[in-house]
Amino acid sequence: MKRKLLATLLCASMVLGLAACGSSAGSDSGATANTSGAGDAQATTTTDDGASTDAAAIDTSEHVKIVYMTTGGAPDPASSQTDEMLEQLNAILTEKVNAELEIYYIDWTDYLANYNLTIAQMDGSIDLIGTASDWLDAWPNAKKGAFLPLTEEMLQTYAPKTWESVSAEHWDLCKYNENIYLMPEDNYAQWTNHGYAYRLDWAKEAGLADGVQSWEDLTTYFKYVKEAYPDVIPWDSDGTQYGQMVGGWITSHSDYVSIDGINSGAMWGGSKDDLYTVYSPYVTDTDSLVAFAEMMKEWDEIGVWKTDVLNNTASDNREDFKIGRVAAEQHHTQTWTDLCSHKEGYTIYDDDEDAETGFFYFGQETGNVVALSITHGAMAVSAASNNPERALMVYDLLRNDPECYALFNYGVKGVSYDINEDGMRFLPEGYNSATDSITTNFWWGRNDDLEIKDATMNWDAIEDLYAEYDSIKIDYPYGQFVPNVDSIQSKIENINEIHTNYMKQIAFGKYSGTAEEIVAEYQEALKSAGIDDVTAELQAQFDALYK
Template identity: 80%
Template sequence: MKKKVLAALLSASMVMGLAACGSSTSAPAGTDAPATETKTETETSEAAGTETAEAPAIDTSEHVKITYMTTGGAPEGNQTDEMLEQLNKILTEKVNAELEIYYIDWTDYLSNYNLTLARMDGTVDLVGTASDWLDAWPNAKNGAFLPLSEEMLKTYAPKTWESVSPEHWDLCKYDGQIYLMPEDNYAQWTNHGFTYRLDWAKEAGLANGVHSWEDLTTYFKYVKETYPDVIPWDSDGTQYATMVGGWITSHSNYVPIDGINSGAMWGGTKDDLYTVYSPYMTDTDSLVEFAKMMKEWDEIGVWKTDVLNNTASDNREDYKIGRVAAEQHHTQTWTDLCSHKDGYTIYDDPKAESGFFYFGEETKNLVALSITHGAMAVSAASKNPERALMVYDLLRNDPDCYRLINYGVEGVSYEVTADGMRKNPEGYDGNRDGITTNYWWGRNDDLELKDSTLNWDAINALYDEYDKIKIDYPYGQFVPNVDDIQSKIENINDIHTTYMKQIAFGKYQGSAEDIVAEYQAALEKAGINDVTAELQRQFDELYK
């Protein structure tokens, strides 16, 4: 509470200080960014014929360094330093600041990320974060992030403030205060499904491609019989949770809650979002059907017989060169695989074409990615939070800054085609000519350059289909308190892993009915009903 009060006082004092500031420099840049559909207060007032107050001057007389923290390994030998040199010239000119990048390596990344924030030593300013995989809400709750008042955002990040709707700002609040700036204007689909050879599916009699799990079975049978040297799907045995989760999504209106356990085993339904249940306990008949189909796939030979120990698999690369017939991953991966242009050996075959069957297609059950799956926060220990916001506003909204932080130096890391798309320069080598900024916290479709190698007709058609049926993720502000149920959740995770490895790859003994009954009995003994009841109690406090 003391930290929250202190932060609020800090926000108020900064706003008051602006009015008394005597120096006069240019307002934050980025004014040449494309206009958004959201009406600003200024636009509304002008339309009504009223006058608006002139924005206060902002003192940027002191040159500062702003450190941006992101996950992922530091670059080695590529163009990141050269990009930053050009970017910092612009940042210095516009807000008298320069950017440094602090990398959290993927090894034990979450622990190191949280420890860096917890030190509160002022070494980082801007923090890439996420509500579903980078502990955004726990860090906000623990005081690691600075609460951002409306006045601060309007003053220091005006373009961002204008472009984010009030409803989206509400989703960035914890305990009534804004802590995050969302990546809410970037089309990103990480829902899972199967990429497959559409040309082979048509050969199999599936004229319109694969649109159900039954179609997948038909497709895999055909591939096994017709192309004996091709493995239908060379799984490494780690996709068991995604497989059963995808089955449930495809056969129900289940909407899982992110972040409780790796299996996403609790949630609501599209018809009743705030009644918590676990389909792993209630949807018995569906789980039995899943177990039966996976046994059939095992007998067909969809995967190798040693699938549960198949650690050497490189299925995606083998798909690209035609050695396997399917790749199970998310939509964003399919977009990189559906090109008919140069880039992948498989496309040396002029007939090759990649379709995508997404989990939930049969029931039109699709939940959009949370807008806080990628977001930017300001460290509560930042020595220059105002300038950090100004820098972020430029990275997100200024075309020159945006291209540099996302694509690198034009002519070296990318080129722009005559039709305004992005391509690699001749002789491009990603290890030498690419950049590593891992900027996943403020991408903006208004400024994106589309990859010229991708099949945008196919991609846009699928995205249009998604937009018609999607619902927004409804649990973005739910921060579960699992202290009293953590041990039960861990035991449930262990049971889920043990049984689903067998069920999802058809490696169980006895009948499908028997293995599902045994699995559910183990879950009940581990306390899954107690966890469900506790989550419901917390839902009732938040949503009712």
């Protein structure tokens, strides 16, 4: 009897053991690495405090390596230009702060999971972390203790130029629980509101003299392209576009202003005339959603995308747009500024001199455009970094030193770029993008004071659109709102799941039954998952902050 009991217990603990190490994969290794990482961070913070009392005597006697982590694929190993640029940059960095820089790339495939996983290692292998409050998990990571809280003294001592260039209000937007966690990219003009880039010349052929002005025009456009250019796929979308599509539709058909950083669907927000009353258009705007579902069914029937769009992961739509294989690209304005310019390898402009790329932005019909949050790009310091003060010094140079800035953003002058008599950038003769371009993905500290304009860009078109935006935009109103979602996290996760599953079917017209039925079913599921509780909780937090 005893033996049986023993065997049972052994068996139980073996199966449980599997639970602890098997299915939760990273958890244990992450956890053990963490404890030591946290200890390190604490140790270094204490030394910082000591150092900051005596700002003049920054000890840089030891040569250190600073690793900067960014999203985006690593450069092609065949191209050594990034390494060469780094070599020159490191010579300067060594001279100025006795440090060298290394770049750690997080490839776009499953980037969010890999990004968070790399941060979670907390073993001191990463120092600077490029992050964002809307499209990367800046706040969740800050809350989990992955980022080092930056004191004012630290910033003043080690990143003085950055400290000065960012205004006090902007620093406030980078605080969580009174601590600064992010250094924002707040002096860089860019628009990342989404929309469709399309062939303006084809739209005109389709009878849209002013180009695409509405979603209905897009339908006309796609229909025309399908008939007139049978070899072109109107839009070779992959299955991940559903969220932007429905979000864009809602922006175009209401005054909805979403709150960033709650879930990827940005399903909660206020309206332009009543910013601080939280609602979810996905629950309230039923008629609009039904109309969306119907139009997308029509698009699916036209053949805008491939039949198996939901399993299509191999789409290379943006590259295909440049060479005329597709007729539209859904992305943000910044991407369009590239697409509308006649750059090297954009064969649509070589093949057809009438070719033009227009942009239909979400919210065009209602003039609903929200300017970018300043933490759309920001730099954080890893809490596990062994040299946080040197990391700050390096960042300060990358962001504010003209020489370092040009090297890090544009590469070696004469090889990767050159400057013409107007002071604009152009590609030198014999430039080959495969070997002469650099990849640093520095989207966390660009600086308009040091930017050199790209002469190949279609600035006429771009500046027209920017002016239009400036005339209608409102500033992002919720910069200071860092929601505390602990109590509603499980509801939000289930809502994400419902949103994803239904919206994929709705946005690609793959649902069975009528549009009314699928939208009703979707909203019913949202309600039973507790979307109203989440709205109420967010409202309570809003009231506490804004009233």
